[in-house]
Structures are given as C-alpha cells and as structure tokens.
Amino acid sequence: MSKADFDAIKSRRRSNQVTLGQVAKAAGVSPMTVSRALNHPDKVSDQTRHNVLESVKRLGYVPNLVAGSLASSRSSLIAVIVPSLSNSVFVEVIKGLQDTLENEGYQLLLGNTDYDLDREYELVRTFMGWSCSALIMAGLRHSEACHTLLANARQPIMEVMELGASLDLNVGLDHTAAGRCMAHHLVDRGYRHIVYVGARLSDDYRALMRYQGHREILERSGLEAPLVELETLGSLEAGALGLARVLSEYPATQAIHFANDDLGAGALLAAQRQGLRVPEDIAIAGFNGLALGQHITPRLTTIVSPRQAMGRLAGQELIRRLTGQRVHRKRHDVGFTLQPGEST
C-alpha cells in the first residue's frame, strides 16, 4: 500500500477528486501557488504558471468551488427569483441576464416562487446561504420577513420588472403608465365600452397596476371600467375564455384591453374562429409585444416592453456594482412603446 493510499484511508475524504494540493505536489510548488496560477495568473511567473496548468490538465483537476467560496466568502453564484416560467416575459428577462452574467463568469441559481411570497422568502433565504454575489428578483413586493432579510443582505439586490421604492437597484418600467397609455389609445379610437381582462390580479400585481392606469383614464373620460378576472394566468386558452366571458357578461363591449399578449392573441384567434370581425365587432389589445401578436392578422395592438433588454441592463448594472464601478443611478426606466396593430 502506497503512502498516498494510506493517507486516503486515514483521511475523511469521501470524494476521490483531485485536489489543489495534489496538483501542487505534481507541479512541485505549494498549494498557494497553484491557487494563484489559476485565479490570478499574472501574479505568478510564466514558467510556474505553465507547469501548474500542465499538471492541472494531466490530473484532470476540477477546482472545488465550494471550498473556494467558503474560504473567500464570495461566490460566482447569482440568484434569480421569478414568479413563473410559464410567462415568457420572465424567460426573456432571464435570457437577458444570462447573456451578460454568464460571460462575466457567474452562474445563475434559478428559483421559481409560483407567485407565492412565502416561497419567495424561502428561496431568498436559501440563496443567501449560498453566499450569492447578488440577488435578482422580479418585482418589488415581498413579504415582511423577506424584506427584512433583503434589507440586511450584504450583496447587491436587483429588482426588475417594475419601477418604484426598491431596496437597492431597480430596472423596470412604469406599469400604471402603460395601462394609461393603452386606455388612452382605446378611448382615442372612439371606443366607449371597454373591458379590462386580467388573470389572478392579486398575484400578478403588475397587471393590476396596468388596470389601475386603465381605469384612471376611463373614469376621467366618464366611462365605466369593468374588470373581468380569470383564474389562469396568460395563455391562449385563457384568452379565448376571457373573450367568451366578456361577450356574455358585457354584451355591449366594443373593445377589450387584455393584461397581456397571450390573452389578447388567444382572444383574437378565438374571435376569428367564431366569425367575429376584429376590430369591427370587437377590438382587442394586449401588452408585452410578443412576436405572436405581430404575425397574426390583424396584428395585435400592444405595448412593447423591452424584456430582454431589461434583463441585459439589469445584468450590466449588477456587474458595474460588483466590479466596484460607480453606479450612476440606482433606478433605470426602460420605458415602453405603444405598438398599434389593426386589432383596434
């Protein structure tokens, strides 16, 4: 039995992974030098670095990031917490984040709250336990416990999607204004009987904010602002259902303002199947600016939100912060654009 074998048995090591120490021995240097060669290549002589890298490759060494992270109390992990992956909006934001953060050497820890604030709290707690370099959350609304946790966190917190009183960094858009914008458009087009259709508005409070903006404008014009609330979050299916409910509950309706494009497009396609003319019989508008809406005929009137750009900007601002650069503003409004189609 070799000494190495003996040591392996004597020690508590469960994994037979190659360690930094073994690389060091193979390269004839100290562990510290290997660490430097790998993490701060410029702080080591060319010759040494070459030897070390050679040994690393030969032994198939894979650095133990857990150990590194514990020792340095830093990690290349960034937590991303979203309420859902079913809504493509969040997926696109994640994509934007990934674009910027993966290139900078960070890994994304993904959490899904399913619109449950208690679940969100648990995720934040868990992710903080991983010493994440930053926490990215969709939305500004958190449970009390979660808020406390976040407020005392040492790492930067980025809240995306909407704008408002954020804990730290904030990239998003003004959903109330977006709601107002679309309502204005509909009123300007001459519609008087306008229904807003959303889903689970107590959960999806950004859609609720848009409704509030919508109602504000309608009431200012002396119009009613009826609301139809669905059970299922955005899907084509739900949109068809929303259309049916509006037609039966508010038969005089001329235009429907849907909380998002999935619902809007679903309603538009359903209307066509039923032989309804859009916008003559019923006008339809959505929110988000998904590709789908621009490929159907008539094109869906919508408000384009720069989702992926939002993710990218959030990622970039976080990088600035993490690399110690000056962060000019904590809050970034990415804006939105009304995109009129032929559906209104």
Added chain:
Amino acid sequence: MSKADFDAIKSRRRSNQVTLGQVAKAAGVSPMTVSRALNHPDKVSDQTRHNVLESVKRLGYVPNLVAGSLASSRSSLIAVIVPSLSNSVFVEVIKGLQDTLENEGYQLLLGNTDYDLDREYELVRTFMGWSCSALIMAGLRHSEACHTLLANARQPIMEVMELGASLDLNVGLDHTAAGRCMAHHLVDRGYRHIVYVGARLSDDYRALMRYQGHREILERSGLEAPLVELETLGSLEAGALGLARVLSEYPATQAIHFANDDLGAGALLAAQRQGLRVPEDIAIAGFNGLALGQHITPRLTTIVSPRQAMGRLAGQELIRRLTGQRVHRKRHDVGFTLQPGEST
C-alpha cells in the same frame, strides 16, 4: 470591548453573519446539536429543538450552505444545462424539472450552452466544481473532453430530450421515428413534392434526426427529399422566411415539413397574409405541439412531444436515484403523438 467583539477582530471573519456556533451559544447547546436540530430534527429532543429553533429565529440565522456543503461533500444544487432558452421546448422541460426538484429541496443551477459544445464542457466543469448532486443535460452529444468528465463524475447524469447511448440516465423520445411519422402522414395524404425546412441543423441535431427519418420515408416512396436550411433557429419570423425560400427554390412544393412549430406557425401565418390557401396551395406541418399551433386556423398539423412531462419524469427518476431507491430502467421513452390539424 466585549469578548465577542475582540474575537471578531482577531478572527478572519469578513462577514458578520450569524453562525451556527452563535446560535448554539444562545441556545445553550453545542454546535453539533444545532446542526442536528436543523437537518435531522428527529434526532434531537423536542425541548432542544424548540430552543434551537427559537434562537435561530431570534438571531435571524441563515445557514451557510457553502460550509455545510464542503463539510458533507454534498449539495442541494442540481445543474441543468440547455442549449437555448429561446426555444420554449427547453423552458418547458426546465419547468417540469423545477416542479419536481424544487419541492424536494434542490436548487437549480442553470447553464446555457448556446449550442456550443465547448461552452457545454466549461459549464459541466464549473458545475461539477459546485459538487452538484446531479447534472441534467439536454442531448446526448458532447465534446470528447466533456464526455470524459461526465463519465468519471460521481453524481448521476441525466440526459434528456432524445433517446440513445446515454452516459447514465436518459429520458426522451425517438426523433428519427417522429420524423418518419410525420413524413408518413404527408405521403399518405397524397403529397409528392415535400420539402423539409430546418435551421442550423448541425447544431440542432434533433431536428436533423427528424429530417433523416423524414428522408428515409420519402426515399422509400421514391420521392425526393429536398432540404432548406435556415440561419436562425425557430421563430415565427424565420418560418415566414422559410416559406418564401421554399416557394422560390422549389416552386412545385405541395407540402412543407418544418422542424418545429414556431417555424410552421410562422409560415402558416405568412402564407395567409400572402393569400395562399393552407393546405390547398401549400400544406404545412410542424413539430412539438405548441399551444399556438392549435389556436390558429387552420390548426397546424404537428407531433406533440410531452415536454413538461419529460422534465418531470427526469426529475422524478433523479430523485429516485438520489434517495437510493431502485431505478428500474435507466432509459425512458416518453413517446410522441401525431396531431393532425387542418393545415395538411
């Protein structure tokens, strides 16, 4: 200056986070007991557990998972590596995985290869450094270096999407058979001039496998099997482009077999905008069974792949393995279903 303050200065601790030791002191027990109370509540007396939990809450203790992971050489991290988030197929698989794995207390580390095998290798290496409990990868095709790494990994490897010679666990479907199935359908419907349209087939080799199945059937029927390859992966936009290219390059075409539903739906909607009748002027088929295809008129003929179910099954099988249960089979065929619409 209190003793605690003095210790804090003397020690190397950078974070002022509450530690398990402090909780132990507050609860009047040893650190080990706190650890047990938290991780194996049943191995501790009710009274002790109560005291400990009380102190945990009072001090706002957040367990350091990095330290725990290093000490136990296990982690509640599971790596998920996909080639893209733009393709909703992967998003749905991730959703299925999340459904099962988050409930079991695992966190997902998400990596995106962007269809680059070298990038995949880097991600696998990094994720192995985090001592992930398992690695989930989309696809069976890896670089040589990556294959070596995976083959020597101690944690379970789950390869999803397609079926074949897997490293370890495998959940997916037979894409060649799916290609054959759709080709059969088209030939049976009487089409003789059929074009297959895919995008970046050298990257998206599952689409390539479907093409191979498609070609096999067409050639067996004495038909040509022309291929049109696009630059951009599945999108409605690209589908419209695909249609245009087919019409100009193969004017006699009667039916188009698209590599996925995004392309198919995009082409279908574009055809309608151009006043082409579907399927009379041009028949269109897709793959995946996305909701969109079933909401447009005519409904898109497609093959439904159980994406979310695939993710869930993969998650469940992994859990079985991780909890030491007997894994009956390493390979699971989730199958597919031809869903004829009116577009063919």
Added chain:
DNA sequence: CTGAAAGCGCTAACAG
C-alpha cells in the same frame, strides 16, 4: 514571485 500558517462555517465519526 512564493510559501507557511490559520482558518472559512459546517458536519462526519465517534464516544458517552
């Protein structure tokens, strides 16, 4: 530019 010592915060293993 390189090395030695001293932990990071937690848990496995053993002992009581």
Added chain:
DNA sequence: CTGTTAGCGCTTTCAG
C-alpha cells in the same frame, strides 16, 4: 439524545 474532535479544500494574511 448530546458533545468532542478533526477535518472538508480552498484562500487570506503575512512573511520572506
């Protein structure tokens, strides 16, 4: 059921 001891594999710190 609870405590003691000895690390996990790496990096910080400080000294050369």
